[in-house]
Amino acid sequence: MNRPENDDVIGILDSGVGGLTVAKEVMRQLPRETIYYFGDTLRCPYGPRTMSEVRKFTFEIIRFLQQFPLKALLIACNTATAAALEEVRNELSIPVLGVIEPGARAAIKVTRHGQIGVIGTQGTIKSKAYEKALADLHPSLTVHSLACPTLAPLVESGGHHSPRAFEVVAEALKPFQDKQMDTLILGCTHYPLLADLIGQVMGEEVKIISSAEETAAELSTILHHQGLLAQKKKFHRFFTTGCPETFAQIAKDWLGQTVQVEKVELPMINTPLAQKFFVG
Template identity: 55%
Template sequence: MQQAIAILDSGVGGLTVAKEVMRQLPMENILYFGDTARAPYGPRDSEEVLEFTRQIVDYLLQFGPKMIVIACNTATAIALHKIRSMVSIPVVGVIYPGARAAIKSTRNGTIGVIGTENTIRSGAYQQALQSINPSIRVVSLACPRLVPLVENRMFRSEEAKLVVEQSLRPMRQSDMDCLILGCTHYPYLSEAISDVVGPDVSLISSADETAREISAILYHRGQLAENGDLPVHRFFCSGNTGLFQAIAQEWLGEEMKISPVVWQMTRL
């Protein structure tokens, strides 16, 4: 069996990245871990997020992946550089790909960013955007109520529409022309988000650009999957497997088995 691309997230959000990787790289094996028992990461202490990310990476390394994708903006902001120093395989985050996609999209140079408390507090998107183009103006907003909607499979509910409207109300007066969905859970809510910010604001998900980066790195390393057997995708989660499977099948549109992983729930 060919080596897999390992993708990790605090829960189901990273499935938005996994879906795009499957679309762009249909021959690749995917190894996915969603830490649903400990989601969301956004309000957690930074040291705790780092420790959880390290635990998941250690778990995934036993399967011998050729790359690790931290498909969680909070974990990318806090743990990316540390994880890169720990392993010998490439580690890709989702913040710089999202920043690049936004800079390609913006026409007036004002870019909005919504994300978890930790992601927004870190300033990671502002740093990424302005490292590419210092003249970019960034308008940021933490939206802590959105991730639980997705993790509880409520992203198509009337309550979700109301919570999105309430959460994004401060952004309505902004002159941004594109909005980075700075959490991989947020694309599940893209219809409701678009209704609030209006049709003139482009929504930017990091999934497409992240998949392109994965493809470029694997091509450069001569590690793209070759034609042969159909890909094998494996999914793990640390919490409710039934709920995770229902969300995964709805989002990815295919049958799958979800393997539970039991974690000892300890605080640092």
């Protein structure tokens, strides 16, 4: 594969809309970069699926995105990161970032007493991917993990604007009430939309780490060190396997801007690419 060019695009993939929080941070921190975002809304959520199924879906999306000139790929989904990051890195010659390592690294940066909490979907928490990422970097941390299965659905349904949102968040975080921690990683890309409420529940002495912010910052670092920062933004593109109108509505709410969304039917993984790609 040829060396990527500065004005090639950033591929971002997610099981659905959650990764838009990461896309938003890339737009904010790297406003000259162009994003091609893929949300596999039709098959969302990935959380309850087997790891091998999630890996298969992830590679299907990558095959689709590879028709474009990519200079980096973000796996903006904790479940897909836990399932497929290493394999994707081994196959692709461009930088591949997941959302777990950046959150882990940022938690280590800000913690003062090495007591770190992680919240995420059941799949992410069960995978112990954050524990592993934290231990790979630092041998003596205390990590408390908690699956919060009600929080992603709350956001997906738009309920994070509702009056009952605080109550749902407080209930979800109850098991953390008696835990000592100074840092909390939001280990699900939906949670930045609940960051203020989570901060209120945890108290101001607990620092909240958004993987979305940190992943965008790491992308900036990696592009910088590879001399691959873009000069000039082109149009972002958004692809979904689900309903483009619903996706566009959520994207407008979350990103604060109107976007065009293209519908895609993914081929079976072994189907020749050319026949099936442009369906939308």
